[in-house]
Each structure stands twice: as structure tokens, then as C-alpha cells.
Amino acid sequence: MKTTPIIGLEVHVELKTKSKMFCGCSADHFHVEANTHTCPVCLGLPGALPIPNKTACEWCIKLGLALGCSVNEESFFERKNYFYPDLAKGYQITQLQKPFTINGKINIDGHIIRINRAHMEEDTGKSVHIEASTLLDFNRSGVPLVEIVSEPDLISAEEAKKYLNKLQQIIRYIGVSDADIEKGSMRCEPTVNVKIETDSGEVVYTPLAEIKNVASLTGVMNAINFEIKRQIDAYQSDGIAKNSTNKTTRGWDADKNLTFLQREKEGSADYRYFPEPDIPPISFTKEQIAAIRATLPELPEEKIKRYQALKLSDYDATLLADDLVFSTAFEKALDSSTDPDFAKFIANLLNGAIRTALNETQSKIDINKIIPAHFKDIYSKKSELSSTAIKQLILESYNSGTDPLIFAKENSLFQVSDTDALEIFAKEVIAANPKAVEGYHKNPASIGFLIGQLMKVSKGSANPQVAKTILEKILN
Ligand SMILES: [Zn+2]
Numbered sequence: 116m117k118t119t120p121i122i123g124l125e126v127h128v129e130l131k132t133k134s135k136m137f138c139g140c141s142a143d144h145f146h147v148e149a150n151t152h153t154c155p156v157c158l159g160l161p162g163a164l165p166i167p168n169k170t171a172c173e174w175c176i177k178l179g180l181a182l183g184c185s186v187n188e189e190s191f192f193e194r195k196n197y198f199y200p201d202l203a204k205g206y207q208i209t210q211l212q213k214p215f216t217i218n219g220k221i222n223i224d225g226h227i228i229r230i231n232r233a234h235m236e237e238d239t240g241k242s243v244h245i246e247a248s249t250l251l252d253f254n255r256s257g258v259p260l261v262e263i264v265s266e267p268d269l270i271s272a273e274e275a276k277k278y279l280n281k282l283q284q285i286i287r288y289i290g291v292s293d294a295d296i297e298k299g300s301m302r303c304e305p306t307v308n309v310k311i312e313t314d315s316g317e318v319v320y321t322p323l324a325e326i327k328n329v330a331s332l333t334g335v336m337n338a339i340n341f342e343i344k345r346q347i348d349a350y351q352s353d354g355i356a357k358n359s360t361n362k363t364t365r366g367w368d369a370d371k372n373l374t375f376l377q378r379e380k381e382g383s384a385d386y387r388y389f390p391e392p393d394i395p396p397i398s399f400t401k402e403q404i405a406a407i408r409a410t411l412p413e414l415p416e417e418k419i420k421r422y423q424a425l426k427l428s429d430y431d432a433t434l435l436a437d438d439l440v441f442s443t444a445f446e447k448a449l450d451s452s453t454d455p456d457f458a459k460f461i462a463n464l465l466n467g468a469i470r471t472a473l474n475e476t477q478s479k480i481d482i483n484k485i486i487p488a489h490f491k492d493i494y495s496k497k498s499e500l501s502s503t504a505i506k507q508l509i510l511e512s513y514n515s516g517t518d519p520l521i522f523a524k525e526n527s528l529f530q531v532s533d534t535d536a537l538e539i540f541a542k543e544v545i546a547a548n549p550k551a552v553e554g555y556h557k558n559p560a561s562i563g564f565l566i567g568q569l570m571k572v573s574k575g576s577a578n579p580q581v582a583k584t585i586l587e588k589i590l591n
Pocket residue numbers: 135138139140152153154155156157158257
């Protein structure tokens with residue numbers, strides 16, 4: 116029996132516009148007193164009329180373009196009708212037949228994941244459960260949401276994670292949302308089923324499950340893995356999954372690490388979709404779309420290619436491009452230089468010493484503390500500095516703006532490469548260690564000990580390469 120998971124992801128992203136999708140209320144609902152950002156429109160009071168947020172519509176299109184989607188020149192909003200306490204109007208304004216953008220793709224290590232659509236809609240309010248009561252907070256009601264729906268092209272939980280990371284990265288690059296899963300500004304609902312090829316060559320599919328309430332990236336992976344196993348087990352024990360088209364909605368219980376049946380899935384007909392009568396269709400001209408496209412920044416993939424052209428390793432290029440602030444720091448330090456050695460030097464320091472120091476204090480990189488002249492100065496003297504000294508100097512520069520060359524001089528960090536000075540050290544070490552000298556003549560590889568002694572005598576100031584050459588010259 117051969118099994119292949121079929122995974123799709125529906126991702127909701129809250130846009131960080133100033134105001135909500137269809138009214139002027141503030142869209143910022145984190146840590147705000149309940150029901151203070153509300154008005155007749157987002158409370159769904161009778162007679163209140165929605166006016167679409169232009170910035171939100173443009174950002175949705177910008178996001179679609181960043182995902183390689185094409186833009187529908189004619190779109191319209193629709194009402195999705197259902198009853199739930201946090202949905203004051205009794206319907207959500209969304210897009211079904213004519214979304215703003217369609218047919219994009221994301222490349223995960225060479226595997227193309229198709230994107231069905233990125234459409235515009237509004238968020239619901241929030242139910243807050245306190246002991247036996249449920250309270251409602253409508254601050255989130257009407258916050259702009261973009262829903263990004265992938266085709267079921269993902270084949271593992273690991274790949275789903277990579278997809279979400281990449282999506283998050285693109286969204287943050289273009290700056291339309293924080294895309295923070297833990298905070299709820301990015302929410303994912305995986306849909307999972309499994310293609311089973313039996314030993315007799317028969318092909319069957321397990322019923323599709325849509326998983327709700329997944330609130331972390333680890334949760335997404337665990338829920339997908341649990342669901343794949345559950346569906347295969349269910350098929351093996353009762354076989355009822357055969358070519359079933361039943362869809363179910365399942366909840367994710369992060370504490371028990373399992374999914375549970377919530378309800379048989381509604382089809383779109385159950386939501387009685389119809390065009391929103393209070394908002395006319397929206398059209399975008401080719402010029403308007405081109406103008407939005409022109410606001411797109413360089414995206415991560417293009418940036419990685421540009422870094423690789425600077426001869427950075429795949430590792431360094433990806434790590435730098437992963438984080439927009441880090442890559443900005445890299446480019447600031449590079450200061451338009453096209454010297455691959457200098458680029459590599461900076462990448463090593465940023466991805467090494469500086470990243471390690473930031474991780475230790477759990478802080479984020481501060482662009483203002485990157486001083487391009489200091490990187491250049493240290494680079495110009497790198498042959499006279501040990502790798503430890505180089506790291507120390509860049510951290511001094513980053514943490515306190517210290518001039519690295521003055522610091523190096525004052526703290527005797529420059530290595531002595533002067534042959535005459537090193538010869539004096541070498542002779543002293545040879546005279547003091549006759550046994551080691553004897554050892555060297557039997558086994559030249561043991562010269563390491565004598566170099567170590569020389570470094571000690573010179574108080575760490577000797578250039579170890581030059582010291583080695585001089586020791587060898589005298590000993591032979
Ligand atoms: Zn409002």
C-alpha cells in the first residue's frame with residue numbers, strides 16, 4: 116500500500132491598515148478595551164452602509180501580485196450568510212466568484228505550490244469565554260482580511276511549514292501585515308486527505324477534513340501529521356473511506372494533540388452566497404494595477420539570487436534574505452561595494468558574531484548601529500587581526516560605536532608579523548622547550564605546541580602563520 120498526503124492551506128491574514136474594511140473605526144484591536152472600536156457599520160446595525168477601504172483593496176492586490184497572481188479587472192463583493200454570535204450582521208462580506216486576484220504560485224525547494232486565489236474579506240468579532248458565560252468583543256469585527264487559498268499541492272507537514280514560512284516572509288517584506296500566527300494576525304486552516312494506492316493497484320481517497328483552531332506553526336504541523344495518520348488508520352480498520360466525498364470540519368486540540376469531529380462540512384450553497392447589494396462592483400484599470408505592481412519591493416527570491424551573484428554561499432544568502440532588517444543591515448555595511456570577498460566578510464560577521472550576540476540577549480538587529488566605515492576599516496586590516504579579534508571589534512563597534520582601529524591599537528589586538536620581533540620570541544621558545552624540539556624532529560606535525568608557546572610568550576600578539584614559518588625556518 117502506498118499513501119500520499121494531499122494538503123491544502125487556507126490562510127487568513129489581517130492587514131495592518133489604520134481603519135477597518137468598511138467603516139472608519141481603528142483596525143488596531145490588540146490590547147484594547149472591549150467594544151471601544153465599534154460603530155453602526157461594524158456592529159451590523161440596520162441601515163448602516165459599508166464603504167470599502169481603498170488601501171486594504173490595494174494591499175490585497177499587492178499581496179496577490181507578490182504571490183504571482185493575476186488581477187481580475189472586474190471584481191465584486193458577496194455576502195456569505197451564516198449565524199454565529201460573533202458575526203453581528205448575520206453575514207460576512209467576502210469574495211467568491213470574482214476575487215481580486217487568482218492563480219498564483221509559491222516555489223518550495225523547486226516544488227511549485229499553486230495558489231488558487233487571494234481575496235478580500237472582513238474579520239468577525241471575538242467570543243470571550245469566562246467561566247460559564249460567553250462575552251462578545253466587536254473590536255475585531257470588520258478588520259480587513261486577505262484569504263489566501265492554496266491548491267492541495269502540499270505533500271507533508273514539513274512542506275506546509277515551509278510554505279507558511281515563505282508566505283509569512285513575503286507578507287512581511289511587502290509590509291501589509293505582521294503575519295504573526297501566535298498573535299492571530301495570520302491564521303491557517305489545513306485541509307487534509309490521503310491518496311491510497313492499494314497493493315492490487317486500486318486508488319482510493321480518504322474523506323477530506325478541514326482543521327480549525329490551529330494557533331501555532333507547530334500546531335499546524337502536528338495537526339496535519341495527526342490527521343494523515345488518523346485517516347490512514349481509519350481506512351485500514353474499516354475501509355469506509357473508499358472514494359468518499361464527505362467533507363468534515365475537525366477541531367484541533369493542542370493540549371491533547373488530536374483532531375476531533377466538529378461538523379459535517381457545509382458546501383458553499385449552504386452559505387447562500389449572493390452579490391453584496393450595498394457595494395457596486397469594483398474595477399481596476401491596467402494602469403492602476405501597474406501602479407500597484409510598481410510599489411512592490413525586491414522579494415526574497417530575487418534578493419537571494421542577487422546575493423548569490425555576489426558569491427555568497429546559499430546558506431549566507433538565504434539567512435540574510437530571510438529577515439528584511441538583517442538584509443538591510445547587510446546592504447548598509449556593504450555600501451554598494453561589489454567586492455565578493457568584502458561581501459563574504461560582512462555576511463560572516465552578521466550571520467556569526469552579531470547574530471549570536473543578538474540571540475543571547477534575544478534582541479533584534481538595530482540598523483542604526485551598523486557603521487559601514489567600521490566594516491571597511493576592519494576589513495582593510497584583517498590580515499593583521501585574529502578571527503577572535505575581528506569578532507570582538509565588530510561587536511565593540513555595534514554595541515558602543517567604538518572606532519575599531521583605535522580600539523585594536525589600544526588593546527594590542529594587531530598581530531605582530533614583523534619577522535625580527537617574532538624571531539626573538541621563536542628563539543626564546545626553542546631554548547625553553549628542548550623536548551618539544553626533539554619531538555618536532557621526529558614528527559613535524561607536533562609544531563602546534565611550539566606555536567602555542569610562542570603565542571603565549573607574545574601575549575597573543577603574534578600572527579600564528581608567520582610565527583609557524585619562522586619556527587620552521589630556525590628548527591630546520
Ligand atoms: Zn466601525
